[in-house]
Amino acid sequence: MEDIITLTIVDREGEEHVIEAPTDMGLNLMELSRANELPVEGTCGGMALCASCHCYILTDHELPEPSEDEEDMLDQAFFVEDNSRLGCQIHLHGELDGLKIQLAPQSE
Numbered sequence: 001m002e003d004i005i006t007l008t009i010v011d012r013e014g015e016e017h018v019i020e021a022p023t024d025m026g027l028n029l030m031e032l033s034r035a036n037e038l039p040v041e042g043t044c045g046g047m048a049l050c051a052s053c054h055c056y057i058l059t060d061h062e063l064p065e066p067s068e069d070e071e072d073m074l075d076q077a078f079f080v081e082d083n084s085r086l087g088c089q090i091h092l093h094g095e096l097d098g099l100k101i102q103l104a105p106q107s108e
Contacts, residue, residue, distance in 0.1 A: 030088035
């Protein structure tokens with residue numbers, strides 16, 4: 001497995017950000033987005049207690065099933081789609097190379 005993967009994050013204005021990310025630091029998509037100054041709040045600190053890191057998975061990567069906590073939070077989120085996930089619950093690893101996500105619209 002490689003220690004660096006490349007992901008694409010589409011911001012809320014439709015601009016694509018191609019980002020190289022380490023897989024050996026235990027980061028998740030929310031932390032990666034924040035580190036690259038994208039508008040993701042991560043209010044709960046990655047505990048699946050808010051939906052401020054809500055995103056859409058745009059590629060066919062195999063991801064772990066959402067936890068019950070994640071599903072409960074998505075049930076309360078705005079603009080939920082079939083491909084909705086919480087970025088804080090998706091940890092970076094080698095199999096995510098090429099992943100593309102889009103940040104979900106904010107509630108307002």
